[in-house]
Amino acid sequence: MRIKLPTMYDVAKLAGVSQPTVSRVLNRNDTSVPISDETRARVLAAVEQLGYRPNVAARSLRTQRTQTVALLIADLSNGFYQLLARAVQDVARKHDYEVLISSSDHLYENEKHFCEIVLRRGMDGVIMVPQRLSIHEMDHFLQQTQIPFVVLGRHIDHPRIDVVYVDDERAIYEATSWLIQKGSHSSIGFVGVPASLPPGLGRLQGFSRAVTEAGLTLDPRFMLEGDFTLEGGKRAAQTLIERGDFPSALVVINDLMAIGVILTLQEAGIRVPDDVAVMGFDDIPEATIVRPALTTIAQDPREIGQKLATSLFARLESGQSARRVLESPYKLIIRDSA
Amino acid sequence: MRIKLPTMYDVAKLAGVSQPTVSRVLNRNDTSVPISDETRARVLAAVEQLGYRPNVAARSLRTQRTQTVALLIADLSNGFYQLLARAVQDVARKHDYEVLISSSDHLYENEKHFCEIVLRRGMDGVIMVPQRLSIHEMDHFLQQTQIPFVVLGRHIDHPRIDVVYVDDERAIYEATSWLIQKGSHSSIGFVGVPASLPPGLGRLQGFSRAVTEAGLTLDPRFMLEGDFTLEGGKRAAQTLIERGDFPSALVVINDLMAIGVILTLQEAGIRVPDDVAVMGFDDIPEATIVRPALTTIAQDPREIGQKLATSLFARLESGQSARRVLESPYKLIIRDSA
DNA sequence: GAATTCGATGTAACCGAATACATGTATTCG
DNA sequence: CGAATACATGTATTCGGTTACATCGAATTC
Incomplete structure (x- = not known):
């Protein structure tokens, strides 16, 4: 199927040397094996003329890398x-x-x-x-x-x-504490992911630590779960809307879902952050595109x-x-x- | 460096057959080469026991794929x-x-x-x-x-x-025509990319065809260039803002730049679409995140x-x-x- | 001047699979 | 019953490189 690319053997033949010599010229970094300037030049010329390219599969097989x-x-x-x-x-x-x-x-x-x-x-x-x-x-x-x-x-x-x-645990803890202190929120909700997924548990813990230390309680009505996606955020907000009951702030486990939450809340006429404040996590590029721009925890x-x-x-x-x-x-x- | 993974030879030895037999069992589901059920079973058992995995480099070298x-x-x-x-x-x-x-x-x-x-x-x-x-x-x-x-x-x-x-040419042509007709715009600008870049020329042509057919003229002040990125869009809008002179509509060559344009215009207090209407191209996910949501040409x-x-x-x-x-x-x- | 070393290159083996071909046994057919 | 034919498997070769080792003339050492 493929046109046969020139091999080291072809180069060697054209340069009038043996195939390993070509290999040595091309992997010149090993100074242990000296090569005459004249041979080197002939080989390089042949490489150029044929447009030789090493075959990665062959090399990998031999070198195991x-x-x-x-x-x-x-x-x-x-x-x-x-x-x-x-x-x-x-x-x-x-x-x-x-x-x-x-x-x-x-x-x-x-x-x-x-x-x-x-x-x-x-x-x-x-x-x-x-x-x-x-x-x-x-x-x-x-x-x-x-x-x-x-x-x-x-x-x-x-x-x-x-x-x-x-x-994450500390990050969310600090952010949530800041949020509580600043907005004097009485109830804060959380949009997370199943605890079995890596960031799920740590972030939840940071959140709950901040909430309880502030003397508030975790309200089960406002503990939601999503799947990291924009749609997941929208669905979470939708369930709140259907219940008609909102916390005054929502900490969302990642930005994409946070944005979904904001868009859906706004569609239902709920103002962000006045009615519900929303905080994300990640600082993805879209965080600066939504309005209001997303308050979030930046990772780099x-x-x-x-x-x-x-x-x-x-x-x-x-x-x-x-x-x-x-x-x-x-x-x-x-x-x-x- | 790497632990030696088991090879076909190892499997063969364990199963008491030759290496090619292993190869046949594993990839010759075609019936051209028959294999006894008993051998097949022994080979598969050995494969299982050793956790054998084919070496892709070796296979590629031989098959040229x-x-x-x-x-x-x-x-x-x-x-x-x-x-x-x-x-x-x-x-x-x-x-x-x-x-x-x-x-x-x-x-x-x-x-x-x-x-x-x-x-x-x-x-x-x-x-x-x-x-x-x-x-x-x-x-x-x-x-x-x-x-x-x-x-x-x-x-x-x-x-x-x-x-x-x-x-693209027709797409932009139609979209621009629709825009002109709907908004009865008197001046329309364009944010493109250098014509040497593939979509640049076609989209520009579609745009200019629509404009001239509508009896309008291309105003050089409103012909801008960017680099496909959000930042590029922001810069384009920025130059308009610095000049203090705006078209009533802007056709932007891709959504990312269109969003940059919208954000920057809004920051300068210019209303979209009332002062300047903006249209994009691509329909990327972010198009539904900006407010106002982006009118655009969807590709799939x-x-x-x-x-x-x-x-x-x-x-x-x-x-x-x-x-x-x-x-x-x-x-x-x-x-x-x- | 014989022995040793070094520089430059060739020879051969190897990596792990696929495959053409050879081999030997059981089966079928005339 | 011998020859042809399946069937099942083994042997040898190949893909395109890298690398250990062998060679061999020239230079250096003693």
Whole structure:
């Protein structure tokens, strides 16, 4: 099917040398094997003339490395992960690696498939945002390979896994406390996700700690659950509207849902923030597009992606061995929705 | 570095057969080579026991196929391309292919790098949204390989290139005509991109045709240029604001810039659509988030992605040979900004 | 001047699968 | 009953590189 691309053998023939000599010229970094300037020139000329390109599959087979790392994010349509992915790609590019990006869409099956791909394709390293894989399953995965493994967002305690995390619990605690104090709200609601999903539990805990410390109580009527998406936020707001009963403020677990909440509340004639204040989490680009602009907790996806990738390549290239656990900062961004 | 994964040879040894027999059991579901049920069972048991996984590099080297297609889009942070990418991935998944996604960010250098990767990694097929590559360069690329090549968005006339396109010229023409007629605007501005970038010229032509046919003239003061991004839209609006002179309507070449325009105009106290009506193109998710919601021309990225991928796999698997040129529909979505 | 070293290159083995071809046994047919 | 034919499997080769090792003339050492 494919036109046969020129191989090293073709180059060698044209340059009048043996095939390994071509290999040596092209991977010149190893000074241990000297090559005469004249040969080098002839080889390079032949490479140029034929438009030779190395065959990555062949090289990978021999060297057992693919110059590729795999990145699994939770949702490619979420601006947060896009920026993170791009940061990872930028770092990888500097190291001459490609990145295979996968989106799990929060589905177990996709995370499993991802692991499968990593093994079959011999990825050299993994960065992932695990959602449904248990620590046990990740351990099982790690037993089949020795590649570096970096993870975002959970306090995972495994000697082989490097972690970058944001302290959500504290972030939401502080933001909620600020919100309560500022607005002297009497009742605050929460739109979360099932506690089994990584950020779900920590953020819920931060929220409830702030609420109870302020002497308020968690009102079950205002504890809602969604699925991270805009639609999920809309549905959550819809149930409030149907009940006709509102808290004076809502802390939403991520921006996309927070925006959905705002849009739906407004459609029902409820004013934000006057009737209901809304706070998000992530600071995605859309947060500055909604009106009122979204008050939220900013994470820095570029910084996170960079930390993740840098950890990975530290192991990959400098043979780092000490386990790393890095915290990435957050910051309360006060806009107009709360 | 990596723990040696079990190979076919290991499986063979455990099952007491030869390596090719394992290969036959695993991928020769075609009946041409018969295998006894007993052997098959023993092999499968061994595969299971060892957790054997095929080595993709080795297979690729031998078969000259990688079960991977490459997708180059213009901008991963644009919701339109995200949806398109996902549609492509879905189709690919059904055919048991992986997708290597790359974002050119409209840069020539990234498009070149993409082509390089395609050749080195032996991708089986390519889908791309070319921005800066000339038809001549694409032809040169195609001479080095025989893989199927599908492109979005330009009327490219090359026997080896399948095309999916949206008739932007007509779309903008109709939308602009509708706008003029409805709002009885006296002056209409345009925020485009440099004409050298694919959608730039066609959309500009559609716009100017509508304007002149309506008996209006193109006012150079209101012909602006951006770079597809939110920031680009903001800058365009900013120059208008600095001049203090506004058209009564603006046709913007894509939604992201249109949203930037709206936000910046509003900040300067200009009302949309009352003072200036704004119309976009794409119908990205954010179009329903801005207020006023964006009136725009919808393209269907899922449909486009599906058409692209389907064309590709038609060639890849069914050995299709006739060149395909497919049109994908557009639709005027009337919301509140115009 | 013989021995040793070094510089430059060739030879051969290997990575893990796929596949053309060879082999040997059981089955069928004339 | 011998030859042809399935059937089931093994042997050898190949894909395109990398790398350990061998070679061999020239330079250096003693």
